Amino acid sequence: MPIAHLLAVVPVADFDAAHAWYEQLFGRPADNLPMKGLLVEWQVTDSGWVQVTHDAERAGTGLLNVAVDDLPQHLAELTARGLTPGGTVLANKGVQLSTLTDPDGNTITFIGGFRVEY
Helix, strand or coil, rough: CCCCCCEEEEEEEHHHHHHHHHHHHCCCCCEEECCCCEEEEEEEEEEEEEEEEEEECCCCCCCEEEEEEEHHHHHHHHHHCCCCCCCCCCCCCHHHEEEEECCCCCEEEEEECCCCCC
16 A cells, blocks of 8 residues: 655644744745644655644654755755754764754754665
């Protein structure tokens, strides 16, 4: 059975504040507002989506990994939008990582040098 779309869910306590913060993160308004005040979505790849949802019980426990083509450029763009990503850390096999935490404490890790096979 083929999978048509993959949706990563980020739980937040203050939905309105998170909605605005993720607009800043992605540099654009949400693509879908399926449940007003409870769920907002950004399409980040052809079939990959990020959903931000109001779930105070789970807020701050999310981990979102985002592979980007040019990590330094991506971090510069985030900084220009008023966000403060962490420094770049060298991982294994040429992979670089930089983390950013949303207002609820969810961790977004940007990955440079990602590849399907190592």
